[in-house]
Amino acid sequence: MALLFTARIPGELRHRDIAGAMVSAVCARVEGACGRPGLEWQVLSAYNEAFNNVVRHAYAKTRGDVEVTLQVDDDSLVLRLVDHGEGFDYARAGAHDAPPEFDRLAEGGMGLFIIRKLMSEVTYERHHGRNHLTMTKRFSELARSSCAPEG
Amino acid sequence: MDRMALYELSEKGGVLVLTVHTDSLDAITVPELRPLVDQLADRGAIKVLFDMGPIRLIDSSGVGVIVGLFKRLRARGGALRVCAASEQPTAIFRLMLLDKVLSPFATVDDALRGF
Numbered sequence: 001m002a003l004l005f006t007a008r009i010p011g012e013l014r015h016r017d018i019a020g021a022m023v024s025a026v027c028a029r030v031e032g033a034c035g036r037p038g039l040e041w042q043v044l045s046a047y048n049e050a051f052n053n054v055v056r057h058a059y060a061k062t063r064g065d066v067e068v069t070l071q072v073d074d075d076s077l078v079l080r081l082v083d084h085g086e087g088f089d090y091a092r093a094g095a096h097d098a099p100p101e102f103d104r105l106a107e108g109g110m111g112l113f114i115i116r117k118l119m120s121e122v123t124y125e126r127h128h129g130r131n132h133l134t135m136t137k138r139f140s141e142l143a144r145s146s147c148a149p150e151g
Numbered sequence: 152m153d154r155m156a157l158y159e160l161s162e163k164g165g166v167l168v169l170t171v172h173t174d175s176l177d178a179i180t181v182p183e184l185r186p187l188v189d190q191l192a193d194r195g196a197i198k199v200l201f202d203m204g205p206i207r208l209i210d211s212s213g214v215g216v217i218v219g220l221f222k223r224l225r226a227r228g229g230a231l232r233v234c235a236a237s238e239q240p241t242a243i244f245r246l247m248l249l250d251k252v253l254s255p256f257a258t259v260d261d262a263l264r265g266f
Contacts, residue, residue: 013178013179014179016178016179017179038238038242041208041238041239041242044208045208045210045239045243048178048208048210049210049211052177052178052210055178056178098248099246099247099248099249102218102248102249102252103222105218106215109211110211111210111211113211113247114210114211114246114247117246118246
């Protein structure tokens with residue numbers, strides 16, 4: 001049975017950690033229950049980067065809310081952020097699979113790369129003036145800790 | 152209630168040791184740290200050790216400020232080392248392939264040795 005958690009918060013950095021606390025708490029519980037170490041920090045890191053991008057880019061010129069949804073299934077977890085700010089060219093922004101060489105590394109622009117490296121699957125869609133960023137983490141990609149029974 | 156300073160700067164054997172008193176080095180805390188980073192970078196030929204011990208989470212803004220300071224110091228004959236990175240920052244450095252460049256040290260003492 002899937003568990004669903006939602007929060008709607010203003011798209012401003014000072015509010016980011018409100019929904020972040022929800023993401024952290026849920027993932028920590030799942031991490032403990034499923035014996036999948038690393039789940040909490042990986043999903044929370046992806047959430048932080050995604051929220052930062054909404055504030056910096058989607059709501060650069062306007063203000064609005066961010067809807068955060070976390071769905072926990074038996075074998076995966078789906079984190080979705082929805083905003084109604086400016087859209088962006090996801091294919092172009094997230095096209096690189098390797099980080100830039102150090103000397104070409106800028107101080108910004110690494111967020112989407114980090115999200116794609118930490119999560120199993122990332123999709124971006126724009127529907128009716130809203131950005132939907134959906135990030136899936138499959139538990140099978142995380143090592144199983146010794147506290148959980150094998151197979 | 153007094154708010155704890157965001158960072159502490161001390162000197163050990165000619166090396167400036169920067170310790171950030173926050174569990175997150177991210178888009179929220181980096182702007183507060185930026186003036187100090189700019190001051191350090193402007194001093195140029197100095198050695199800086201970034202003690203990351205208290206930091207539990209780093210995001211791309213935090214990585215950016217470290218990379219930026221590393222490059223600015225190196226360009227002016229200075230150097231930056233980082234140490235005591237916990238699980239998440241270590242993993243983020245690794246996936247950005249920064250572990251090879253920054254060569255994080257385990258402890259402050261390890262990082263100071265031969266610096």
